[in-house]
Amino acid sequence: MARKLQSGGRLRPIDLARGYGLSTQAVRNYEEAGILPDAGRTAHGYRTYTPLHARALGAFLALVSGHGHRAAASIMRAVNRGAVDEAYRLIDESHAQLLDDRRTLRAVEGALRDLAPTAVPAGAVASGSGRTFVGPLAAELGIRPATLRKWERAGLVRPRRDPLTGYRVYDEADVRDARLARQLRRGGYLLEQIAPVIAQVRSAGGLEPLEATLRDWRDRVSARGRAMLTGAAELEAYLRERG
Incomplete structure (x- = not known):
């Protein structure tokens, strides 16, 4: 459904909402927060969206999984106001934090081996x-x-x-x-x-009970890394479509 929205014509708020499993209020909130580009308006004042908005929403939701809601929102706001280098900096910060998390995990594992x-x-x-x-x-x-x-x-x-x-x-x-x-x-x-x-x-x-905790931590770090890759692909697609 989401992919169809990204290649269709004019869209209503309900179309975006259904396509991504959101409420129409959430879609409006994302637009007002600068996460989506400004919507067009009909002669009667109703919002209208385009496949570009659908692409932006897909990019944001993909970024949330890897970077968290706050960072993802900041990245999309930067892109939408034309500050792409700022968006890249925010992405770099998230990757640096993930790398630090990996290093800390290794440090904990090393410490436990020594304990x-x-x-x-x-x-x-x-x-x-x-x-x-x-x-x-x-x-x-x-x-x-x-x-x-x-x-x-x-x-x-x-x-x-x-x-x-x-x-x-x-x-x-x-x-x-x-x-x-x-x-x-x-x-x-x-x-x-x-x-x-x-x-x-x-x-x-x-120390044996810590093994399950460390496995969970390792799984979460790996999942976040993979989510960042997905988010990067979705954001790149949005950037290409924005031109």
Whole structure:
């Protein structure tokens, strides 16, 4: 249906809406937001669209899958106002973010390979003590002590309190959990998404439960990359038709 719209004649809002599984209000909203070119008007003031509008809508929806709604809208607005180089820059930024996501995924996978249930990063735990405190651990992870305390409130780490000083004390399992939390946060996971993973690691006594999380992450990164290719093809077709 969508392909037929891109090669037909004059189109009504309902034609675009049905062709792409949208409401007519959504089509009007996209036009008003600059995602679609301005519509023509009949003598009675009704909107009329063309195959170019259908091509623009198809490009936008394809871009959303790979770049997200906000970036896709910005790309289409740039194209429609003639700022094609700005659109290319926005696309480049999305590709750079995807590359960063891939690098972070590899970093997490590498970190997990290096982690054993009793592994402790060098320098984070005082020699022979089997424990560390908030300041040294935060420095080891490259985060602020306040971040560790926030993670504690979210259940990501569970330090005990020294009975004499009241200071937080992180044992080897806490250090492991903090390292995992740091890596997953870098991968874009929210605290509420990380907490169940770390809880699974604790209950299982190891890192195996993370394998499913990493597979899901890898699948999402790959799907986004493929969606970007589809979006690029649709946008190129729109650019050619715009001339």
